[in-house]
Amino acid sequence: MWSRVLRSFVLVRPNLHRRSLFTMQLSSSEFKSLFNDGLNGLAEVFGKHQHEIRIAGGAVRDLLSGKRPEDVDFATTATPEEMKQMFQKAGIRMINNKGEKHGTITARLHDENFEVTTLRVDVQTDGRHAEVEFTTDWQKDAERRDLTINSMFLGLDGTLYDYFQGYEDLKNRKVRFVGSAEKRIQEDYLRILRYFRFYGRVALEPDDHEPEALTAIKENGRGLSAISGERIWMELKKLVVGNHVAHLLELMYTLELAQYMGLPPDGNVEEMKQVWKNAKDHSPKPMTILASLFHYPEEVEKMDLRLKVSKEEKTLVLFLLKYRRELRKSEEEPDNLKPFTDFIIDSRELDTKNKVCELLKYQGEEKLLAELCRWSIPHFPVSGHDLRRLGVTTGKEIGATLQKLRDIWKKSHYQMDKDDLLSYVKT
Structure with missing residues (x-):
């Protein structure tokens, strides 16, 4: 894949006044496909008022990986007030400006929303929130981001701006914090989970971490206790559907993070590793994997208090705990789906078939799972x-x-x- 992506770039001589800046020219089909009437109109407004605008964050990472991003965020040198004046003069509607105090204005052009954020520096952080100050310095904004692969910008002319070797790290499938791992984590402790999530998305090998990163995570893990359960659960759900899940969850226990995240402190890691092996190729729900860590329903209640999971998610993990040993295939007729279909018929609940499918993933019953997916509940x-x-x-x-x-x-x-x-x- 990288050979194809590299053909979309032309190397540009680094800026000698900012020795850390590395630039390349992108001309891939994925990048070109972003341009429509909405984005062209947005570019025209910023160009008319001589304010620079670039694609930021995850969209840049996706484009460099040869993927068309689902969401595209933008960064600019214009302040929120300047953006509002520009959009008003151009007759462009603005919506949902709750993020204005953090520098974000959302403009709507040609039935599409464009979220544009002013470059910022963190003036003060407490591990959860940051007081920000606007800047026109692109490198300072890049410095405040979590990982090198998320700290790059892409100009609308296709120029990549990379201040911290993010492109090199992405190419080599490395996940590194920008600058000091400890400092980045202490600015926002949720970055611990973001590190693991992106490791699962980017790294080729399950255990290719930088020692500095793991040391900083272990020494600052307690900081997760101050992060809201909703934010932790949002990251954890994404992590559990990525790659290297068994390794990453086991590593979290090794680094003594579970107790701060709502997971059982003495989670059954060995069972989790087996369940991940059973289910990984069958798109398991996050709770199907995490259920393997729990021993008792009381632990699920504590998890729910901490993470505030949905009723559906809580019901699923309790279902798996109750039936993972009790509802199994018949030893006399191992290929017979009937114990499971009878259970579904008897329950008379609309979502029981889906729960039983997750149970079969948990148990590693691939053949029975395929049969159940084809089976329609009779009347x-x-x-x-x-x-x-x-x-x-x-x-x-x-x-x-x-x-x-x-x-x-x-x-x-x-x-x-x-x-x-x-x-x-x-x-």
Whole structure:
């Protein structure tokens, strides 16, 4: 892939006045595909008022990797007030300006939103939030970013601006903090989890970390306790669907981070490694992997208090804890899906099939998983109304009779129709 991407660049002589700056010219099809009426209009407004605007952050990383980014953020030398004046003069609508105090203005052109943020420096940080000051210095803005691969800018003319060897690190699949790892982490302790998340996205090998980074993470792990559960869960969910998940979760336990993240302090790491091996090729939900770390439902309650997961996510992890040993394939008929389909029929809940699919991923039952995905839940053909027409009138008797008929129907592999089943009703 890198040979293809490199062909999209032309090397430009580094700026001698800023020895750390490295520039290249990008002309890939992914980059060119970003330009439409909206982006061209945005570029025209900034050019008219002589304010520079560049693509920033993750979109640059994606473009350098030969991917078309889903989201594109922009950075500029213009202040929020200057941007508002520019957009007003041009008749451009602005929306959702809650981020203005942090320098972000969102402009809407041709039915598309463009989020543009003024270059900033962190004046003061407390490990969770930062007081920022606007600047026109691109390198100072790059210095405040977390990882080298996220600190690059891309001009709308295709010029890459790389102050901290981000391109080199991306090419070599290295994940490094900008400058001092300890300083970057202490500015925002959530960067610990961002490090692991991007490691899973970028690194080729599971254990190719810089010792300085791991030392800084271990020594500052306690700082995660001050980060909101919602922010931690947002990062953790993304991490668990990336690469090297078993290694990264095990490393988090080695570095003694779990206790600050809502995960059980003595999580079952060995089971987690096996479950990841079982499920990794089948798009498991984040909770399917994390469920393996838990021993008891009480630990899930503590996790929920810390991370504030959704009701669906909490229900899934409790389901997996309860049934991971109890609901299994038959030893006599290992290829028979029936124990699982009977369970789904009996539960009568709309999402039980999805939960059982996650259970089969957890257990590593690939063949049964494929069969269950193809299986459609059959409709039980008998209702209480049918029984009342036959003279079964009390609620208790109706319920007992329906259950009896349901059991007969299941034994027939759900093949018996209404008339066949009603023939078992004694009146």
